[in-house]
Amino acid sequence: MSAAVATTSTSDSTPAALETGYNFAYLDDQTKRMIRRAILKGIAIPGYQVPFASREMPMPYGWGTGGVQVTASVIGPSDVLKVIDQGSDDTTNAVSIRKFFARTAGVATTTRTRAATVIQTRHRIPEEPLAEGQVLVYQVPIPEPLRFLEPRETETRTLHALAEYGLMHVKLYEDIARHGHIAKTYAYPVEVAGRYVMDPSPTPKFDNPKMEMSPALQLFGAGREQRIYAVPPYTRVRSLDFEDHPFTVQRFAEPCALCAGTGVYLDEVILDDRGGRMFVCSDSDHCEERRAAGHRGTMLADGTVDGETTDA
Amino acid sequence: MREGALIEARGLTKLYGGHVGCTDVSFEIFPGEVLAIVGESGSGKSTLLSVLSTEMEPTAGSVSYRMRDGSVESLFDLDEARRRVLMRTDWGFIRQDARQGLRMRVSAGGNVGERLMAIGERHYGRIRATAEDWLSRVEIDVGRIDDRPTTFSGGMRQRLQIARNLVTHPRLVLMDEPTSGLDVSVQARLLDLIRGLVAELGLAVVIVTHDLAVARLLSHRIMVMRQGRVIETGLTDQVLDDPREPYTQLLVSSVLAA
Numbered sequence: 363m364s365a366a367v368a369t370t371s372t373s374d375s376t377p378a379a380l381e382t383g384y385n386f387a388y389l390d391d392q393t394k395r396m397i398r399r400a401i402l403k404g405i406a407i408p409g410y411q412v413p414f415a416s417r418e419m420p421m422p423y424g425w426g427t428g429g430v431q432v433t434a435s436v437i438g439p440s441d442v443l444k445v446i447d448q449g450s451d452d453t454t455n456a457v458s459i460r461k462f463f464a465r466t467a468g469v470a471t472t473t474r475t476r477a478a479t480v481i482q483t484r485h486r487i488p489e490e491p492l493a494e495g496q497v498l499v500y501q502v503p504i505p506e507p508l509r510f511l512e513p514r515e516t517e518t519r520t521l522h523a524l525a526e527y528g529l530m531h532v533k534l535y536e537d538i539a540r541h542g543h544i545a546k547t548y549a550y551p552v553e554v555a556g557r558y559v560m561d562p563s564p565t566p567k568f569d570n571p572k573m574e575m576s577p578a579l580q581l582f583g584a585g586r587e588q589r590i591y592a593v594p595p596y597t598r599v600r601s602l603d604f605e606d607h608p609f610t611v612q613r614f615a616e617p618c619a620l621c622a623g624t625g626v627y628l629d630e631v632i633l634d635d636r637g638g639r640m641f642v643c644s645d646s647d648h649c650e651e652r653r654a655a656g657h658r659g660t661m662l663a664d665g666t667v668d669g670e671t672t673d674a
Numbered sequence: 675m676r677e678g679a680l681i682e683a684r685g686l687t688k689l690y691g692g693h694v695g696c697t698d699v700s701f702e703i704f705p706g707e708v709l710a711i712v713g714e715s716g717s718g719k720s721t722l723l724s725v726l727s728t729e730m731e732p733t734a735g736s737v738s739y740r741m742r743d744g745s746v747e748s749l750f751d752l753d754e755a756r757r758r759v760l761m762r763t764d765w766g767f768i769r770q771d772a773r774q775g776l777r778m779r780v781s782a783g784g785n786v787g788e789r790l791m792a793i794g795e796r797h798y799g800r801i802r803a804t805a806e807d808w809l810s811r812v813e814i815d816v817g818r819i820d821d822r823p824t825t826f827s828g829g830m831r832q833r834l835q836i837a838r839n840l841v842t843h844p845r846l847v848l849m850d851e852p853t854s855g856l857d858v859s860v861q862a863r864l865l866d867l868i869r870g871l872v873a874e875l876g877l878a879v880v881i882v883t884h885d886l887a888v889a890r891l892l893s894h895r896i897m898v899m900r901q902g903r904v905i906e907t908g909l910t911d912q913v914l915d916d917p918r919e920p921y922t923q924l925l926v927s928s929v930l931a932a
Contacts, residue, residue, distance in 0.1 A: 524755045528792025532777070532784050535791065538798055539781055539820050604798040 380468040387434040387467040393417055397435040397590070401581060404592035409554030410522070411505050416588040420462075425455060426484055427585030429501035430462070433482045436497055436581070437463065442470045444478035449486035449627065449644035456484075473647050485548075487569040489626050489648040492578035494595065500563045502584035505591065507551045507561040527559045530602060538607055547612065553600045554593055562599075568611045568627045573599040618643045619661035621652035675738045675746055680705050680878050681726075681846060686735035688721050694902040695721035699735070701897060701907070705845065708872060708879040710893035710910065712886060712925070718902040719882045720850060726880065727767055727848055728757055742845070762792050766839030766847040770854060772831035775838070776823045782809060782834055783819040789842045808837040812867060829860035833867065840871065847872075849881040853888055865891050886929050890914055898922050 385391065393415075400414035419427040437443065443463050447456040451473040459482060460471045472478050475490040482499040492498060508518045511529045521529065530551055537545045550567035554560050562573060563582060573580060573593060580593040593599060603609040617624045619640040626648065628641040640661050643649035653662065675682045682702040688695035696718035703709050711719045724730045726737065728749055737749040742764065749757065761767075769775035776785050786805040787795075795801055806816050812833040814826075823831050832852060839847060852868070853861045869892055872879055883889055889896055889910060896913045898906040898921070906919045917923045 520754075524758060526758065526792060528788055531791040531796070532780055532788050535787055535798065535801065536780060536784050539783055539802075603796075605796050606799050 379465065381465045384466050386439070387437050387463065387469075388420075389417065389431065389434045393431075394435040397431055400590045401432065401435065401592060404581070404590050405579070405594050407558070408593055408597050409552075409558030409560040409591060411589040411591045413588055414590050416585045419585065421458070423586040424503065426459060426482070426501035428583030428587075428590070429482050429484070429499050429585075430459060430583075431585060432499045432581050432583035432590060433459075433463065433480060434467075436499070437467055437469060437480050439467070439469065441479045442472050442477055444472050444475065444481045444647075445483075446481065446486060446488065446645075446647075447484045449488075449629075450646045452646065474651075475647055485564050485566075486627070486644060487565060487572045489623075489643070489645040490651075491572075492576055494577040496578040498576075498578050498580045500565075500580065500582045502561070502563040502582045502589070503586070504549075505561055505563075505582065505584040505587050505589040507549075507559050522558060525557065527553075527602075530559055531604075534602060534604065534607075538604070544603065544607060544609075550609075551602050553602060555597050556600075559602070560591060560593075566612065566627055567601065567609075570599070570601045570609070571611065575599075614641060616641055618649060618652075618659050620659040621649045621657045621662070622659045623649065623652055623657065675740070676702060678704055680707075680740050682738045683726065684736050684738075686722065686725055686737070687733045688718075688725050688730060689733045694718070696725070696899070696902045699899075699904055701904075703846075703878050703880065705878050706872075706876040707895065708877075708881065708893040710889035710896045711880065711882045711899060712884065712889050712896060713899035714884065714925075717899040719899050721902075722899070723848055723850055723880065723882050727765070728761070739846075762789055763842050764844050764846065766844040768832070768835050768839055768847065768849040768852045770851040772823070772828070772835050775835045776831060778824050779822060781820045781822055782814065782826070785823065785834060785838045786841050789838065793842065804841060805837075808841050809834075811871070812837045813863075827860075829856050829864060832856065832864055836868065836871070840875065840877075843875065844877070846878045846880070849879060849883075851883055851885075852881070853883070853885065861888075868892060886914060886926065898925065 397414055400412040404410065404412045417431060419430055421427060443460060445456040445460040447453040450456060463469055464471050475488040479495065480497045480499065484501045506518055508521060508529060511533055512518050534544050548566050549561050549564045550570055551559050552562055552570060552573065562570060575596055577595050579595055582591045601609040614628045618626065618628060620642050623643055627644045629644045631640050631642055633639055679702040684700050686699040687697045699722055711722060713719050725732045731750060738746050739749055740746050783802060783805040786808050787801040790801050790804060806819060809816050809819060814830055814833055823834055826834060853864055856864065865888060881892060893910045896908065896910045897904050900921050906913060906922050913922065914926055917926050
C-alpha cells in the first residue's frame with residue numbers, strides 16, 4: 363500500500379522516536395499473516411464476517427483494538443497514516459493510535475485525508491472523497507447487524523449463510539410503526555454486493571452513501587468480537603429500506619459555523635447554559651482546509667481582531 | 675406416494691438413545707384434511723410433531739412432501755436452505771406456548787409482517803395493510819397493531835400466532851396443543867376461528883392434542899398413540915363413538931361429561 367505522496371504535514375510536530383525491541387508495527391509476523399489471510403478472505407467475500415484470532419493489544423477493548431490490528435497488518439514503511447475519531451484528528455484516541463504507529467512502525471503520519479494512504483477511523487468517513495490506493499480501516503464494536511434481533515451466534519450465522527434477512531426489515535418496520543420513519547441514524551445496515559448484510563460500524567447513516575462504489579479499500583476490524591470484514595473498491599453498498607420509505611441521510615439547517623461548509627456532517631457544540639449552540643464540521647481536517655482556502659463561517663474567530671475577546 | 679396426497683410419513687421412528695420417542699408411524703394427509711393425534715402425555719405425539727416439522731431428524735423412516743409445483747421431495751433430503759424456505763412459506767407451526775411462536779418484543783404488526791418480509795416484501799404500506807387484514811380476520815382489534823404481544827391476553831396471543839403463520843397462505847399447518855392453557859370460553863372461540871380458517875383456506879392440518887373434544891370438533895381423522903406407537907386410526911367420529919382398542923375405550927370414557 364505504498365504511495366508516491368510522501369509529503370506529510372503532521373500536527374504532532376515532533377516525530378516520535380522509533381521504539382526498539384518491537385517488531386515493525388508491534389504485531390509479530392505470524393500474527394500479521396494470520397490477519398492478512400482473514401482480510402483477503404473478507405475481500406473475496408464482501409461483507410462476510412471472517413473470524414480471526416484477535417490478539418491482546420496494549421489498549422483496552424473498545425478503543426480500537428480491531429482497527430489497530432488491521433492497520434498493523436496492512437501498513438508498510440512507506441505508508442502515510444491518518445487516524446480519526448468521530449471525524450476529528452486531535453482527540454485522545456486518534457492521537458494515541460497515531461503515536462503508537464509512529465513509534466512502533468516509524469511511519470509518517472498526517473491529518474490530511476488526501477495525503478494519507480491508510481486511514482484508521484472510528485465512527486466517520488472523511489468528507490474528502492477517497493481515492494484509489496487508499497485504505498480505510500474501521501474500528502468496529504459489534505460487527506453483527508442482527509445481534510440485537512437474534513442473540514444466538516449459531517442462528518445469526520445460519521441467517522447470513524442462507525441470506526435470510528427478513529428480520530432486519532422487521533426492525534426497520536418497527537421503527538416506522540413507532541416513529542413514522544426509520545429512526546436508526548447510525549450503524550445503519552447495508553447490503554454489500556447484493557449478498558451479505560453488514561453493519562458499517564457506528565458511522566452516522568450520513569456516511570453510508572460514501573461507501574457505495576468507493577474507489578478505496580474498506581476494511582473493518584472488531585477486536586473484542588474477533589471478526590474482520592471488508593468492502594473491496596468499487597463495490598455496491600446499498601442501505602436497506604422500504605420502497606415507500608426510502609433511505610435518506612440527515613440534513614442540516616445551517617452551514618458549519620467555522621467554515622460555512624454545507625452538505626457535510628455537523629457536530630452540535632453547546633456553548634452555554636442559555637441555549638447557545640453552534641454547528642461545526644465533524645471532520646476537523648475538512649474544516650481546516652476550507653478555512654485555509656478562505657471560507658469563513660459566522661462564528662469563526664477572526665485572526666485580524668487581535669487582542670479582542672471572542673467570547674459570546 | 676398416493677396421487678393427490680400432500681404429505682406422507684413412512685415408518686417414522688425416533689429413539690432417544692435406548693428410550694423410544696415414537697416408533698413406526700405412517701400416515702398420509704390430503705389437502706384440506708385435518709388429522710388429530712391424541713394420546714396421553716409421553717405417548718410420543720410431540721416427538722412426532724417435532725420430527726414432522728424437521729426440528730429433529732428421525733432415527734428411521736421418511737417424510738415425503740408434495741411441493742407447490744407438484745414435485746415430490748423427501749423432507750430430510752432437502753438442503754437446509756430449501757427446508758427453511760418451505761417452513762416459512764408453505765408451512766405453519768402453531769405452538770402451545772405462544773411465547774415460543776411469537777417475537778414478544780416486536781409489535782403485533784411486525785409479527786404478522788415478518789414472514790412477508792422474509793419472502794422479499796419491501797413495501798411498508800402493503801405489509802401494514804396485510805397485517806391489518808389478518809388481525810381483523812383473527813378478531814384482534816386493528817388498533818392494537820402497534821402493541822407488543824406482551825400486552826396481549828393468552829387467547830389473543832394464540833390468535834396472533836395463527837395470523838402470523840397463515841399470512842403467507844401455507845398449505846400445511848402443524849398445531850401443538852393450540853388451545854390448552856386457555857379458559858373454556860376462549861377455547862371455544864379459538865376453535866371456532868381455526869375451524870373457519872381451515873375450511874376457508876383449504877388447509878391441511880396436523881393437530882396434536884390430549885383433548886378429545888378438540889379432536890372431535892376440528893379433525894376429520896384421528897390417530898391414537900400410546901407408548902410411541904399408533905394403536906388406532908380412523909375417522910374421528912367412528913373412533914370416538916365406537917373405539918376398538920381397550921386403551922382408546924379408556925381414553926374416551928375418561929372424558930368428563932359436562
